[in-house]
Amino acid sequence: MAKLGKRTRAAREAFAGKNDVTVEEAVAMIKANASAKFDETVEIAMNLGVDPRHADQMVRGVIGLPNGTGKTVRVAVFARGPKAEEAQAAGADIVGAEDLMESIQGGTIDFDRCIATPDMMPVVGRLGKILGPRNLMPNPKVGTVTMDVAEAVKNAKGGEVQFKAEKAGVVHAGVGKASFNEAQLVENVRAFIGAVAKARPSGAKGTYLKKICLSSTMGPGVSVDVANASGE
Known part of the structure; x- marks a missing residue:
């Protein structure tokens, strides 16, 4: 078994015995222990009571985080003519049609x-x-998929986050950077949880929000009290 680094050991010791804390407490713990040499991403993982293999239990949506993600997002747009020009003017990084398709097929x-x-x-x-x-x-x-490509590019660049339940019913996303202040991260986390809660599918039975965990890129996770996680 690989030996844990000093930072990882220290973070795990700091998190030991602390489960189902408030969003505010979780954010404070993560910020205090995000000590990598780069600006770590604050990540959220939510275990949902769904089986996305069934169409009526699929969870999917999008949320514009109030304080953005802190990530530089590269956007590709499939469009022709005036719509291609709109996309370029809006700041799309790559715009094309069949040429873009061939580039992707080639592995780029x-x-x-x-x-x-x-x-x-x-x-x-x-x-x-x-x-x-x-x-x-x-x-x-x-x-x-939209005719308003300029707005879509703007949203993608401005902190919009897509989410989708994976096979085990887990939704995960980056909700900011460790360099954000605590209030910004708390607001982003609550907004994301609220969006996933509202996306509850018709086929979901029983407990929908089962577990919520926050972590930084290089740090251990801490579970959040589900009952008041959205702040609503």
């Missing part, structure tokens, strides 16, 4: 978010096996 995926106009979906559809597993496939439900 140099972006974090993919947006497409509806007329481009027959082209984008050929990339399902590549973009799907990476959660990059444009989808009208989260606003990434």
